[in-house]
Amino acid sequence: MTQSSTLATRAPELSGSALLDTSNNPTQLRITGDWTLAHYPSLRRQTAALRDGFSASTQVDLSQLGALDTAGASLLVELLGVERLRLLSVQSPNLPESSRALMQTIQTALCDYCEPLKDPEITVSMQLLERIGRAVDAVWQDTLQLLGFFGLILQTIVLNMARPKRWRTTSIIAHVEQIGLDAAPIVALLTFLVGAVVAFLGATVLRAFGATIFTVDLVAFSFLREFGVLLTAILMAGRTASAFTAQIGSMQANEEVDAIRTLGLSPTELLVVPRVLALLISLPILTFLAMICxxxxxxxxxxxxLDISPAMFLSLIQANIGVQHFLVGMSKAPVFAFFIAAIGCLEGFKVSGSAESVGAHTTSSVVQSIFVVIVLDALAAMFFMELGW
Incomplete structure (x- = not known):
C-alpha cells in the first residue's frame, strides 16, 4: 500500500467541542471531537466559558469523544472535576480503552498531588534581625577558630624550641626577605610622605596660636607612639596577609596540604610557623624604619x-620626647605581626578548592587583619594612657 492510500484511509481530525444542550430536561453537556494539544486554545476558551454554566445534575455525554491526550484530559478534569470524571470514565461504555486509561492515570495523579505549602512571609524587620544574628554567630565562630589556631601555633613553636634540627631557617630567611626587605621601600616612602603631611597640617594649625615650634613634638610623638607601627601594620595586613592566604590557599586548592599530611608532616610546622616567625622579625624592623622616615x-x-634646622629639630626631640614613647610603639609591633600572620595563614587553610574561594578568603584576610590591627591599637592606646605612659 502506498503512502497516499495510507493517508487517505486515516480519519480526519475533528476539533473538539463542549456543547451545553438546554433543550432537554435535564440539561445535557456533550463532549465531542478530538481533545488534543492541537486544539488546546479553542478548547481552553470553551471550558472557561462553560465552567459555571452547568450544575451537578447536568448529564455528560462522552460517547462522541474522539482522540484524547494529556492536554485534553487536563481540560476535562478542570471542567468536570476529578470525581465526576472518574465516574464517567467507568460508566461510559463507548469510551475507547486508551482514553479511559489516560483519564484514570490523570485522576490518580491529581488525587495524589498535594499543593505545596507556601513558606510564611517574613517581615523586613525579622529579616534584618536574622541577618544580624547570622553575622554575630559567624563572627563568634571565626573568633573561636582564630583563638584555637593561635594555640596551635604557640604549641608548635614551643615544642620545636628544644629541637633545633626542626627549625626551618632557610624558609624563615626567605620569608624575611619577601616580607621585610622587599617591603622596606614602600614603607619608607609612605611614612615619609605621611610625616611631611602631619608636619604641614600641624604647622598650619599651630601657626594661628604662635606655637609652630610644637610641630616637632607633634610629629615625633605621633610617629613614635602610633603612626609608625600602625601604618606599617596596615601595609603588612594588605601586602603580607593577602600573600600568605593566596599561597596557602593555592596549595589547599591543589591538594598539596593534604599531600603534606599524607607524608606525616605538620602543615602548621611546615607552612605557618616560618611565616609567623618571619613576620615577627620583619614588622619591628619595618616599624623602626617607619618611625625614622x-x-x-x-x-x-x-x-x-618653619626655618627649624635639623640640629634644632633633633635637639627638641631629645629634650621633649621620652624614650617610653618609642618603647610603647615598638611593643605593639610583635603583637600586630602575630595576629596578621595567623589570620593570613588561617584564611588560606579555609580555601575550599576553587579560584573564587581563594579570592574571597584573600579579601577576608585583609579585612580581618586591618580590623584587628585597628582594634588592638585602640585598646593599647587606652591601656597605656591609663598607665600614664
Missing part, C-alpha cells in the same frame, strides 16, 4: 617651612 619627613617640612 616619618620623623625625617616631618623634619624636612620643618626645615623648609
Amino acid at each position: 616619618g620623623i625625617v619627613g616631618g623634619g624636612v617640612v620643618c626645615a623648609l617651612s
Whole structure:
C-alpha cells in the first residue's frame, strides 16, 4: 500500500467541542471531537466559558469523544472535576480503552498531588534581625577558630624550641626577605610622605596660636607612639596577609596540604610557623624604619617651612620626647605581626578548592587583619594612657 492510500484511509481530525444542550430536561453537556494539544486554545476558551454554566445534575455525554491526550484530559478534569470524571470514565461504555486509561492515570495523579505549602512571609524587620544574628554567630565562630589556631601555633613553636634540627631557617630567611626587605621601600616612602603631611597640617594649625615650634613634638610623638607601627601594620595586613592566604590557599586548592599530611608532616610546622616567625622579625624592623622616615619627613617640612634646622629639630626631640614613647610603639609591633600572620595563614587553610574561594578568603584576610590591627591599637592606646605612659 502506498503512502497516499495510507493517508487517505486515516480519519480526519475533528476539533473538539463542549456543547451545553438546554433543550432537554435535564440539561445535557456533550463532549465531542478530538481533545488534543492541537486544539488546546479553542478548547481552553470553551471550558472557561462553560465552567459555571452547568450544575451537578447536568448529564455528560462522552460517547462522541474522539482522540484524547494529556492536554485534553487536563481540560476535562478542570471542567468536570476529578470525581465526576472518574465516574464517567467507568460508566461510559463507548469510551475507547486508551482514553479511559489516560483519564484514570490523570485522576490518580491529581488525587495524589498535594499543593505545596507556601513558606510564611517574613517581615523586613525579622529579616534584618536574622541577618544580624547570622553575622554575630559567624563572627563568634571565626573568633573561636582564630583563638584555637593561635594555640596551635604557640604549641608548635614551643615544642620545636628544644629541637633545633626542626627549625626551618632557610624558609624563615626567605620569608624575611619577601616580607621585610622587599617591603622596606614602600614603607619608607609612605611614612615619609605621611610625616611631611602631619608636619604641614600641624604647622598650619599651630601657626594661628604662635606655637609652630610644637610641630616637632607633634610629629615625633605621633610617629613614635602610633603612626609608625600602625601604618606599617596596615601595609603588612594588605601586602603580607593577602600573600600568605593566596599561597596557602593555592596549595589547599591543589591538594598539596593534604599531600603534606599524607607524608606525616605538620602543615602548621611546615607552612605557618616560618611565616609567623618571619613576620615577627620583619614588622619591628619595618616599624623602626617607619618611625625614622616619618620623623625625617616631618623634619624636612620643618626645615623648609618653619626655618627649624635639623640640629634644632633633633635637639627638641631629645629634650621633649621620652624614650617610653618609642618603647610603647615598638611593643605593639610583635603583637600586630602575630595576629596578621595567623589570620593570613588561617584564611588560606579555609580555601575550599576553587579560584573564587581563594579570592574571597584573600579579601577576608585583609579585612580581618586591618580590623584587628585597628582594634588592638585602640585598646593599647587606652591601656597605656591609663598607665600614664
